[in-house]
Amino acid sequence: MDEISERIRIKDIAKMSNVSVGTVDRVLHNRGGVSKENYERVKSIMDKLHYRPNMYASALASNKKYLFGCLLPIHKVGEYWTAVEDGIQEAIKAYSDFNISITINYYDPFKYSSFLISGNELLAQKPDGVMLTPSDPKMTEQFTTALRKQDIPYIFLDFNMPALNPLAFYGQNSVQSGYLAAKFLMLMAGKQTKEVAVFRQIKDGIIGSNQQEHREVGFRQYMKEHFSECKILSMDVHNRDFKEEHTLELFFKEHPNITNGITFNSKAYIIGEFLEKHQFTAFNLMGYDLLKRNVVCLKKGSISMIIAQKPEDQGYRGVSSLCDHLILKKTITPINYMPIDLLTAENIDFYMNFPR
């Protein structure tokens, strides 16, 4: 039998320190008005007893308000970033007793200048801490330099740029993720496969997502190591001249025998819905992230496998790390790789029971 020992209460500490309960309370909440001698005696008793001060009560006692700022790619409801925002809002609610609030600004991921403009708008609101999804490295550095000058801690979501020293990073290891994606695509494709398609989202020559770009690096690395004979056909789904539907029609006309492909962004449903409409049932398609339209395709069979990365958790942990750092003065783990979760029609429902 393993009984947890009795909880230590403030009054126990007061008794042992030979001070009043009010004094212990003042020490706990850093409210001042305690002699140095008493302060140190109380602190040392707390240490000896491994007393975990009730930070919850401590935050309640404080009147300080915290504004967190967030800089995310602009998106429509239901797109990938919605899930990150859901996690952020959930955390803001969960930590509401700490008097925190959030302001979210958006940038156009396909327009580099937009990142800095939105970043400056965010700075003007004087946030106490910031979460952001890095964009172009140079633009991102300009912004984090400005944050550093104002002593504002910042957290990277989705993609890491370690040289820019964020307080913490939450996101997938993108190269490893693409590497694993290749392994599973080729398991489905079979060893004799001669060509696979990589469907890309590009606008005006800009990929607009560091994750997308680096997953493809990992993918190509696996293919080089294990299937160097297999041809990789890249195609840009977003074409300046045509609609996606027409671009895909052209591609499949040109490559009538291709039956395996992958997209490294969250919009696999564009391909999946096309495959379904044209009844290309033999095609193995892999994609990323649990957007509703992706999940529908997965269940219908037009997407064979999805890799997920707990975006709600990324948003939630971003907020909780800022609270831990700014309010609870805890140490933060700097690099936090999210899981690379493999989902099929058979396990998707169970996975979605646990978004975080």
Add this chain to the structure above:
Amino acid sequence: MDEISERIRIKDIAKMSNVSVGTVDRVLHNRGGVSKENYERVKSIMDKLHYRPNMYASALASNKKYLFGCLLPIHKVGEYWTAVEDGIQEAIKAYSDFNISITINYYDPFKYSSFLISGNELLAQKPDGVMLTPSDPKMTEQFTTALRKQDIPYIFLDFNMPALNPLAFYGQNSVQSGYLAAKFLMLMAGKQTKEVAVFRQIKDGIIGSNQQEHREVGFRQYMKEHFSECKILSMDVHNRDFKEEHTLELFFKEHPNITNGITFNSKAYIIGEFLEKHQFTAFNLMGYDLLKRNVVCLKKGSISMIIAQKPEDQGYRGVSSLCDHLILKKTITPINYMPIDLLTAENIDFYMNFPR
């Protein structure tokens, strides 16, 4: 910009109800000593303001202690159930302010009578709530009937017996898990595969694990639907007459061409370490659960894929559900299927960053 509105404080409610802060506190913690009129006025103000009483403070104010009982299969340190216990202990710590403690009793899963003996020992300690891993259905029913008679809520971990109406269940959907396992084993094996092995843990004719038994049902269902020509060779790793090593040697001598197999319990490492020792590198082995020895095999390549199910989370959520039900009077979701997580050498490390 989305600012969270000001928090309502007890003193605001006191002011609006025209009572003292102490009276509001008494209402909140159900401590009595409040006139019916005042009680109802305070309650109605709280409702109007959607005031979430601070249950944390409420539990602190109460002196009631709770003993939770747990009935698990007996095991050595490092075996599957250790992870469930880790989650339980973590939750006991996390909820320590609620004055909860845990007592864990063990039964021999290969000896049905042992379940009832341990169950009775647990009952004698008068627990306020119980978590258990169901054993044989009849034995389990006897035990839950005794719990019901004493109005003790109980939670099933690992395997569900819905007819016995637990307060909640946390575990994998075992049939679906085996079904998915077959899909991935056959992806690795290839379509031409003529035979696959099922390695089982059996002692005196008793499988001893409902999960193991039902995963095999799902596995055979998939094979029947998709690979009805493929032969399934079952072998009992635990043989009364021989050591495991010798049993496996005999099996592989008898079936020299077999290169694919699965085990539905957590001891895939027994096969993995055998394969490694005998340098059977072409064998695709699938197994369950992230025991250290399994993870070592996965990284070395002697196990190709592991299915995991967040056992820490099962233990943690078992405890938190009992707290929610008994202390916070929250509604509990009765059926909670855990994820069916697919792990390879490439994504295992990231997964292990997030045991819960």
